Amino acid sequence: MYPTLVDFGYYSGHTENVMGADNQQETSNRFYYTGFCVGELSCSILKLTNRKSKKGGVYYTPDLTISNADKKLLREINLVCGDNCGVITEIKGGYNLSFRGKKKAKIFLSFLDKFTPIIGDLTLNKIDIVKKAISILEGERKYRRSEEIQNQLEECREKLKTIKRSGLAENNFDIQTKSIGEIGYFLAGVFDAEGSVGMKISGKRLQPFAAIAMKDRKIIELFRDFLGFGNVRFRPKENVYHWESGSNSGVRQVIKVFREKYPGKLLKMKQRMDKVRRLLNDYTPNPHDSGVMI
Numbered sequence: 001m002y003p004t005l006v007d008f009g010y011y012s013g014h015t016e017n018v019m020g021a022d023n024q025q026e027t028s029n030r031f032y033y034t035g036f037c038v039g040e041l042s043c044s045i046l047k048l049t050n051r052k053s054k055k056g057g058v059y060y061t062p063d064l065t066i067s068n069a070d071k072k073l074l075r076e077i078n079l080v081c082g083d084n085c086g087v088i089t090e091i092k093g094g095y096n097l098s099f100r101g102k103k104k105a106k107i108f109l110s111f112l113d114k115f116t117p118i119i120g121d122l123t124l125n126k127i128d129i130v131k132k133a134i135s136i137l138e139g140e141r142k143y144r145r146s147e148e149i150q151n152q153l154e155e156c157r158e159k160l161k162t163i164k165r166s167g168l169a170e171n172n173f174d175i176q177t178k179s180i181g182e183i184g185y186f187l188a189g190v191f192d193a194e195g196s197v198g199m200k201i202s203g204k205r206l207q208p209f210a211a212i213a214m215k216d217r218k219i220i221e222l223f224r225d226f227l228g229f230g231n232v233r234f235r236p237k238e239n240v241y242h243w244e245s246g247s248n249s250g251v252r253q254v255i256k257v258f259r260e261k262y263p264g265k266l267l268k269m270k271q272r273m274d275k276v277r278r279l280l281n282d283y284t285p286n287p288h289d290s291g292v293m294i
Helices: 023-028 030-042 071-082 102-114 119-140 146-165 180-194 216-225 248-261 265-282
Strands: 040-047 056-066 087-092 094-100 195-202 205-213 231-235 240-245
Touching: 023 180, 030 040, 030 056, 030 071, 030 102, 030 146, 030 180, 040 119, 040 216, 056 071, 056 102, 056 119, 071 087, 071 094, 071 102, 071 180, 087 240, 094 102, 102 119, 119 146, 180 205, 180 216, 180 248, 195 248, 195 265, 205 216, 205 248, 216 231, 216 240, 216 248, 240 248, 248 265
Parallel strands: none
Antiparallel strands: 040 056, 056 094, 087 094, 195 205, 205 240, 231 240
């Protein structure tokens, strides 16, 4: 069981960190970027045509991509996590921030080495596979790639594809830290990337909700254990684990945690939480009210 905010007296009016560490906030809030990247990260070993080859040769290169519609936030991530070496390109409905090539991928991975994902078997497995592929590529000493090295790189590619398709990790990882600040900011980043908050129609009344769904079971369970409430269930059709709270008090607490205690950075999520909080403060149930959706 992970520590909850209740364990440290947050909901009873105390805001001090268990570490007594306001001076640790600068380090802790870096885990926001880690959490956001865990939610939005795709890892690949690309197999591309070598245009310099006269014989139709190919080459392999790592690619780490974070996708989101908030270009400003992606620029911030590029600066903080990648020393501005990433490339942002427009895609349908948003943008990709890509760290392609050994040099750029290693810069981004060095950030994740320092601020390692708190938990998340799928992401941690994918990172390990990419690191292995980079090591294989850097171990090449000959101009022509040997069949053994090519087979090793293809194995890395297949492992990444299998994780994406099945949602199953090859290895299990333990939680990386027990600092409540680091966990809080990590979950704030994940919630910005994969969470949702709003109001839905339940019969003839409005019901608030806060939810998050991911393939990585341990991250979803960490939400429940850290906050101390909400339900986790598996949705087999989508192959994801789902955490949700539908009570007024629970949703208020989620908003308080991720707007005040461990504030997120995604503009859209901040606007949604503020709108829900206003509705919860102003809304009086009316049997004739048809309700609205956010």
